[in-house]
Amino acid sequence: MATNVPEAVANDLNPGPIEAEDAATSDWDEESIASSTQSLTESILDHIYQGGRRYHRKSKEQYFLPSDDTEQDRLDMIHEMHLELLNRRLTMTKLTEDPGNVLDCGCGTGIWALDFGNEHPGSQVVGLDLAPIQPGWTAPNVKFELDDLEKEWTYAPNHFNFIHSRHLAVSIKDWPKYLRQMYYHAAPGANIEVVEYNMDKMLCDDGTMPENSAYHTYTDALQSSLQKLGIDGGYHATDYKRMMQEAGFVDVNIYAFKIPIGIWTRNPKLKKIGFIFYHIATTGAEAHAYSLLTNVGGYSVENARKIIDDVVATFKRAKEHVYYMEYYITGRKPK
Template identity: 60%
Template sequence: MTINIPDLEPNLNPAPIQANDDVTSNWDEQSVASSTQSLTGSIMEHVYENGRRYHLKSKEQYLLPSDETEQDRLDMVHHLHLELLRGNLTLTKFDEDPATVLDCGCGTGIWALEFGDTYKGSQVIGIDLAPIQPGWTAPNVKFELDDLEKKWTYAKNHFNFIHSRHLTMSIRNWPQYLLQIYKHSAPGGRIEIVEHCNDRYFCDDNTMPDDSPIPAYFRAVQPCYEKLGINSRLHGADYKKMVEEAGFVDVNLYSFKVPAGPWARDPKMRRLGAICAELISTGAEAYAFKMLTDVGGMTEDEARKVVEDVAASFLNRHQHAYYMEYFVTARKPE
């Protein structure tokens, strides 16, 4: 099956996002609210800490919660990527339905289900640590619980397409993880690795001062990442290099700027920024609260202030912060 994706050239340095200086203008709050609310109805054992639910089996390895609030956020992340790719599930183009597909870290399963629905000739497996996928699936989609950093039990040279998205908090050994992806990809098989910067947010016009809660947030969480063995300083070129070193060819890196808030002049970018701000409203807590209290030694009140301050900053349209989304596409040699 051929999908219509606008031709995109690999881009390491996207152009600056133009800010909308008219802060009184209507940035379509109603439509953004409607689109975010429509996702809340989408699609074992847990423990409860600080008012959030965590999957018991994986909570020491994966510190993000697994409750409905987090599941809604994960579905919203999927929505963000659909907006970013103009409604497409991947940047990878297929001439025919890939026969066997693996979705690594499938979360709620929303990407796997939509991929299976779009590519009906594909057999899709979604794998994750936490059992938060729906009990019903399409005939060509199934979900499995496993640890991606342990030895894979799938057949080697098997998968025609492997998809991996936002696993920066899950994968400790990226070279080993990518080597397993290589071993279990079929000759000629395609992969797509999607990650984001997790050590800073950027600003091109000096509207984000050093004493802003945004850089303060990252200064607080960085020591926690290091203690946990998480390399949060990886960026697009790092992922591209590791994919090449794993043995893949035709490796391309696509870098996208995503405004962290509804401050951009362009309507599409402003909508992306509004979705991003909605994500951050719960994502800042999901990513940081447990780390700051359990690993960073902060009190609950101290951690709460860090989280609430940064969430409020992303709604400040005078601070033109953005983060980077990285897509790495590649192919295993025949």
């Protein structure tokens, strides 16, 4: 395992501007964008199909992203992007030894939990999710459970030595309660790590994103729809930090990264990350917006499709040098 801390890490909220190439182009090979096929073995009754995507019935009214193979591929690509960002590390938390009991909240395909279990054979890792999209086979020290993180947790108090939570901003309605539950079930001295991103707007340092950008239309539509669900999509790293401190965690640190959308940047590392994110965003725009906008936001199917298609076309053109912020917020329960 590489243990070097990534050079791009900045323990503040303002890493420097990302430089664009002289002529950022959109030489994308559409053929290379992976397609996926549906498994024939899954019980069709567990799923709801809408707009060509498959959603898990258990997530209904709780989580609006699909759970089909396309989405599972996307979640695994996000994991790869984080590995690249952290120079192949799984966490920004400095662990001196294998933490005993580990919880991965909203584990998705289980890829982080499996990798963590592999790197820490002395740990017992639980991956918890609403939807059963984890592999049936698993390592001896990793298990998967199905539950709702917004309900009362059934674990013993003071149980976990490390709690990891990545990309649950579109899911958790009551963050203070969620963090209080983490605190209650964390052992004294345990570490927690919350990994989130800014959802309220895309960012741009060089004026290439116009006022009427499709990015703004897209993020505004997401925000207003999330609001109707009672989800605050406007949290930034400092909000998570404050809520973690209010829950009782100490030594709370923020590590902030800029993630370019597409390959418009000169910086080779960010270009690679932007390339991975391009693939993530190609299906991610629909994954985030289609069900949310049509089922919650009150958008017509045509309107939702247009918002999604416009934003995808915009990042494919790569003329707007747009990025978002990815935040790792680490903390510790006092001994």
